[in-house]
Amino acid sequence: xTILGITMTEQALACDAEPGDELVLRLQRAEPxxxxxxxxxxxxxxxxxxxxxxxDAASAEDLVHEVFVSLxxxxxxxxxxxALRTFLIxxxxxxxxxxxxxxxxxxRALSAYGDTNDHESRDxxxxxxxxxxxxxxxxxxxxxxxxxxxxxxxxEVEERTSREAAEIVGAPEATLRTRLFxxxxxxxxxxxxxxxx
Amino acid sequence: xxxDLLGEATRALRExxxxxxxxxxxxxxxxxxxxxxxxxxxxxxxxxxxxxAASFVAVSAWGAASGQARATLDRLERFVGLTARTPNRATGxxxxxxxxxxLPAPSPEPAVLAPSxxxxxxxxxPIAGLQPxxxxxxxxxxxxxxxxxxxxxxxSLYRVAHAAHFIDRDPxxxxxxxxxxxxxxxxxxxxxxxxxNRALSLVRLGRVTEAKSALEPFANGAYGAYRKAEATALxxxxxx
Numbered sequence: 001x002t003i004l005g006i007t008m009t010e011q012a013l014a015c016d017a018e019p020g021d022e023l024v025l026r027l028q029r030a031e032p033x034x035x036x037x038x039x040x041x042x043x044x045x046x047x048x049x050x051x052x053x054x055x056d057a058a059s060a061e062d063l064v065h066e067v068f069v070s071l072x073x074x075x076x077x078x079x080x081x082x083a084l085r086t087f088l089i090x091x092x093x094x095x096x097x098x099x100x101x102x103x104x105x106x107x108r109a110l111s112a113y114g115d116t117n118d119h120e121s122r123d124x125x126x127x128x129x130x131x132x133x134x135x136x137x138x139x140x141x142x143x144x145x146x147x148x149x150x151x152x153x154x155x156e157v158e159e160r161t162s163r164e165a166a167e168i169v170g171a172p173e174a175t176l177r178t179r180l181f182x183x184x185x186x187x188x189x190x191x192x193x194x195x196x197x
Numbered sequence: 198x199x200x201d202l203l204g205e206a207t208r209a210l211r212e213x214x215x216x217x218x219x220x221x222x223x224x225x226x227x228x229x230x231x232x233x234x235x236x237x238x239x240x241x242x243x244x245x246x247x248x249x250a251a252s253f254v255a256v257s258a259w260g261a262a263s264g265q266a267r268a269t270l271d272r273l274e275r276f277v278g279l280t281a282r283t284p285n286r287a288t289g290x291x292x293x294x295x296x297x298x299x300l301p302a303p304s305p306e307p308a309v310l311a312p313s314x315x316x317x318x319x320x321x322x323p324i325a326g327l328q329p330x331x332x333x334x335x336x337x338x339x340x341x342x343x344x345x346x347x348x349x350x351x352x353s354l355y356r357v358a359h360a361a362h363f364i365d366r367d368p369x370x371x372x373x374x375x376x377x378x379x380x381x382x383x384x385x386x387x388x389x390x391x392x393x394n395r396a397l398s399l400v401r402l403g404r405v406t407e408a409k410s411a412l413e414p415f416a417n418g419a420y421g422a423y424r425k426a427e428a429t430a431l432x433x434x435x436x437x
Contacts, residue, residue: 030235035228036229043221043225044221052210061220061223064224065228065231068228069231069232130209130212134206134210134212134213136206140206157207158211159211187203188202188203191206192202
């Protein structure tokens with residue numbers, strides 16, 4: 001299986017940066033070449049996270065765009081305590097609220113028209129079930145508060161350690177674990193209630 | 198069962214199909230365009246704001262150097278009602294005698310002849326502000342006073358003369374003080390007021406001939422309408 005966030009790790013490490021690094025300085029100067037370099041190294045991970053969090057490809061693209069456009073300003077807060085990729089994900093988390101609402105609106109509109117955005121199902125049953133499950137979980141995630149949703153996506157879907165996830169959201173680990181606990185509880189209940197159609 | 202379902206759904210979400218290369222490239226282009234636009238906007242903003250800021254600084258400096266800034270500020274303050282309408286400023290009168298400023302209430306019997314009914318101190322609001330016990334204490338915001346102080350360094354001389362004239366009512370000391378102010382600032386901010394008050398001091402001291410020659414310019418309109426009526430009335434009372 002290809003797990004996008006993990007397969008890109010080596011590339012990301014190769015492009016990691018610290019506050020005094022030339023790359024960070026160039027980012028602070030909003031040099032397009034620096035942003036392009038960071039985009040090329042990290043866009044897959046950021047996009048994967050955005051898509052998993054929002055459950056909507058179009059909104060995810062918008063969020064990715066927002067993350068990289070706001071990077072020159074945001075990078076001034078970069079202290080080098082975490083990897084640049086982690087920092088990018090935290091930018092995405094900070095901007096996610098707006099896009100999450102847009103994604104939810106779009107999802108509601110699509111389900112009202114019976115369009116599940118599943119036009120190109122390449123595979124038979126397995127693919128169909130996978131998509132159905134993913135959509136079911138995304139709809140269940142829509143019912144969670146954004147903090148719990150982020151905690152679940154980071155820890156369970158992206159399989160990050162609670163420490164890394166806490167770093168991204170800027171909250172204590174214990175808080176993150178509590179959020180995760182509540183998120184899973186609610187999701188189980190939601191999946192049981194809704195079941196598979 | 199539900200735990201398995203949650204696990205399965207989580208895996209399904211994790212394995213969401215990757216975004217096509219085309220979409221990734223399209224977003225990259227959008228990012229680059231967005232950055233470019235931000236840079237252009239920033240540059241345009243600077244290109245627009247910098248000349249405005251430079252012009253503002255230049256005009257402010259010129260205004261401060263030439264004294265126009267203070268006059269404009271005073272006019273503005275009067276316009277918006279921050280400062281009550283005051284007797285006219287010396288500079289304004291001297292430079293714009295054609296435009297008659299607001300006349301003070303005519304006093305048929307001037308202060309000098311009846312000291313208990315002295316006319317309004319001719320000092321403008323800021324001066325009155327420096328002397329709260331004077332007859333116009335409410336006309337002078339402290340900011341205005343500070344500006345006037347800066348504009349006329351001889352203001353302390355004026356203040357001494359003003360106190361001698363209107364508070365101590367000592368015409369001899371007042372005359373000396375008005376002379377001191379006028380010799381230090383013959384074209385000062387309050388020179389016309391000082392000249393008029395000096396004339397009053399001369400009248401009080403009984404130096405009629407000097408008083409008449411001091412009042413005549415006012416009666417003849419050399420200072421516009423400023424104290425013209427009072428000077429004329431005084432001259433009539435003094436007689437030939």
